[in-house]
Amino acid sequence: MKHSHILPLAFCIFFLTLVILVQARHHSHHTKHKHSHSHKSCKTPKPAPPPSPPHNENYNNASGILDVRKFGAIGDGETDDTGSFKMAWDSACQSESAVNVILVPQGFSFLIQSTIFTGPCQGVLVLKVDGTLMPPDGPESWPKNNSRHQWLVFYRINGMSLEGSGLIDGRGEKWWDLPCKPHKAIRFFMSSNLTVQGLRIKNSPQFHFRFDGCKNVHIESIYITAPKLSPNTDGIHIENTNDMKIYNSVISNGDDCVSIGSGCNDVDIKNITCGPGHGISIGSLGNHNSRACVSNIMVRDSFIKVTDNGVRIKTWQGGSGSVSGVTFSNIHMVSVRNPIIIDQFYCLTKECTNKTSAVSVSNIIYTNIKGTYDIRSPPMRFACSDSVPCTNLTLSDIELLPSQGDIVHDPFCWNAYGDLETLTIPPVSCLLEGTPQSVLDYDITRC
Numbered sequence: 475m476k477h478s479h480i481l482p483l484a485f486c487i488f489f490l491t492l493v494i495l496v497q498a499r500h501h502s503h504h505t506k507h508k509h510s511h512s513h514k515s516c517k518t519p520k521p522a523p524p525p526s527p528p529h530n531e532n533y534n535n536a537s538g539i540l541d542v543r544k545f546g547a548i549g550d551g552e553t554d555d556t557g558s559f560k561m562a563w564d565s566a567c568q569s570e571s572a573v574n575v576i577l578v579p580q581g582f583s584f585l586i587q588s589t590i591f592t593g594p595c596q597g598v599l600v601l602k603v604d605g606t607l608m609p610p611d612g613p614e615s616w617p618k619n620n621s622r623h624q625w626l627v628f629y630r631i632n633g634m635s636l637e638g639s640g641l642i643d644g645r646g647e648k649w650w651d652l653p654c655k656p657h658k659a660i661r662f663f664m665s666s667n668l669t670v671q672g673l674r675i676k677n678s679p680q681f682h683f684r685f686d687g688c689k690n691v692h693i694e695s696i697y698i699t700a701p702k703l704s705p706n707t708d709g710i711h712i713e714n715t716n717d718m719k720i721y722n723s724v725i726s727n728g729d730d731c732v733s734i735g736s737g738c739n740d741v742d743i744k745n746i747t748c749g750p751g752h753g754i755s756i757g758s759l760g761n762h763n764s765r766a767c768v769s770n771i772m773v774r775d776s777f778i779k780v781t782d783n784g785v786r787i788k789t790w791q792g793g794s795g796s797v798s799g800v801t802f803s804n805i806h807m808v809s810v811r812n813p814i815i816i817d818q819f820y821c822l823t824k825e826c827t828n829k830t831s832a833v834s835v836s837n838i839i840y841t842n843i844k845g846t847y848d849i850r851s852p853p854m855r856f857a858c859s860d861s862v863p864c865t866n867l868t869l870s871d872i873e874l875l876p877s878q879g880d881i882v883h884d885p886f887c888w889n890a891y892g893d894l895e896t897l898t899i900p901p902v903s904c905l906l907e908g909t910p911q912s913v914l915d916y917d918i919t920r921c
């Protein structure tokens with residue numbers, strides 16, 4: 475009995491050390507990046523530049539399609555094909571052609587270890603996954619000297635499309651029960667002009683996609699699935715990322731469908747089917763008294779079903795900065811527990827105390843949000859901090875009915891200022907009018 479516990483424990487300690495090392499390294503990158511961009515990125519949002527992702531038709535007759543098998547990949551689901559993928563990547567990346575396609579052919583499963591694909595590349599790179607990509611199966615088959623923090627990382631790429639009709643199988647099952655946090659499946663880091671299109675991705679050990687420090691990203695028609703009870707399996711997590719579009723995709727998992735972290739501006743989310751899971755979140759922001767700036771976020775024309783939250787903004791006590799200019803529009807909810815929620819008291823332990831600062835929340839529009847809620851929670855909850863109230867919340871065309879049972883909960887507001895443009899169902903009478911003096915005094919120009 476004892477032994478069976480020691481091994482995983484040893485793994486975890488080893489793994490944690492790795493994580494800390496890797497985190498420490500990334501942190502220094504990250505902070506640097508943040509500093510150089512935060513002022514710029516947090517100013518008034520400007521209209522997104524026209525996207526310039528590579529287009530399918532352009533490379534069908536491109537000079538060379540690099541099939542990973544030409545580089546020795548076997549694709550039998552057991553052989554380690556990492557080396558071949560790296561060679562294919564280097565070859566494509568160094569090629570002088572304008573567009574270089576790496577093909578992961580249909581009918582094959584390629585096993586790849588944790589790998590960082592690094593740019594910049596000479597031309598645009600297309601990684602066309604028509605077959606299956608997967609990591610080693612679980613912690614026991616993960617090589618001891620490989621990062622457990624991440625699996626496939628794309629770093630410093632300008633101009634890339636990850637696409638195809640294939641599957642990325644994160645094989646997360648064996649990681650989910652571990653006490654220590656396993657890796658994200660796919661991470662784009664400090665990259666720009668990216669498209670992710672058409673793929674299916676399932677069962678990541680943790681976040682399915684993570685974008686940080688990226689610019690001009692278009693996600694189109696992807697399909698993400700993980701079981702409802704798989705921990706931390708966020709669909710798409712973004713941080714310090716600008717000009718992001720997430721369109722026409724289906725996400726069902728055990729955590730947020732999309733989570734928007736600090737430093738994100740100009741994000742457009744449209745026609746997403748989300749659930750089960752935790753819904754679409756901005757935050758959590760302001761953890762460890764950090765400064766967070768998020769602006770110009772649009773979530774529209776989407777369907778959220780059987781989730782813990784619908785559209786959520788969550789911040790910790792003690793942070794600074796702001797979330798401003800967010801529109802949630804035309805959203806259909808089915809049996810959602812907290813369809814509309816602002817939680818400025820976000821806390822994962824029981825030990826959070828109230829602080830005198832907070833990430834401010836202002837200029838939030840909720841319009842045409844209809845459907846049903848799970849009566850265990852109020853359908854609308856605006857829990858704003860004592861010191862920094864939420865301001866300029868606008869509600870119109872809200873119709874939320876209990877999915878079962880009676881309307882038992884009134885909307886909840888705490889220190890929330892805003893207006894109703896139409897009557898709502900249920901009626902909201904708890905929003906405060908005007909703009910509080912404390913907000914006028916509070917330095918919102920910090921972002």
Ligand SMILES: *[C@@H]1O[C@H](CO)[C@@H](O)[C@H](O)[C@H]1NC(C)=O
Binds near residue numbers: 536
């Ligand atoms: C592909 O072929 C079309 C028509 O033959 C041509 O217009 C286009 O420039 C070609 N593209 C590339 C990348 O060679």
Ligand SMILES: *[C@@H]1O[C@H](CO)[C@@H](O)[C@H](O)[C@H]1NC(C)=O
Binds near residue numbers: 617619620
């Ligand atoms: C891990 O160890 C193996 C075998 O010793 C070696 O071939 C491989 O290059 C190492 N990988 C890394 C990332 O250091």
Ligand SMILES: *[C@@H]1O[C@H](CO)[C@@H](O)[C@H](O)[C@H]1NC(C)=O
Binds near residue numbers: 526632667689
């Ligand atoms: C992205 O593409 C646009 C248009 O092709 C280009 O002007 C821009 O420099 C690219 N972004 C970066 C960061 O290189």
Ligand SMILES: *[C@@H]1O[C@H](CO)[C@@H](O)[C@H](O)[C@H]1NC(C)=O
Binds near residue numbers: 695723747
């Ligand atoms: C919305 O996305 C789904 C895929 O999830 C797609 O089938 C449908 O055509 C999209 N609707 C519109 C109006 O684009």
Ligand SMILES: *[C@@H]1O[C@H](CO)[C@@H](O)[C@H](O)[C@H]1NC(C)=O
Binds near residue numbers: 826828860
């Ligand atoms: C923080 O403030 C809120 C609102 O005033 C209050 O409901 C909550 O109990 C406070 N929490 C703590 C830990 O003091």
Ligand SMILES: *[C@@H]1O[C@H](CO)[C@@H](O)[C@H](O)[C@H]1NC(C)=O
Binds near residue numbers: 799
């Ligand atoms: C309230 O928010 C809306 C939407 O973001 C914005 O257009 C408007 O200018 C804001 N009003 C004030 C007084 O800030």
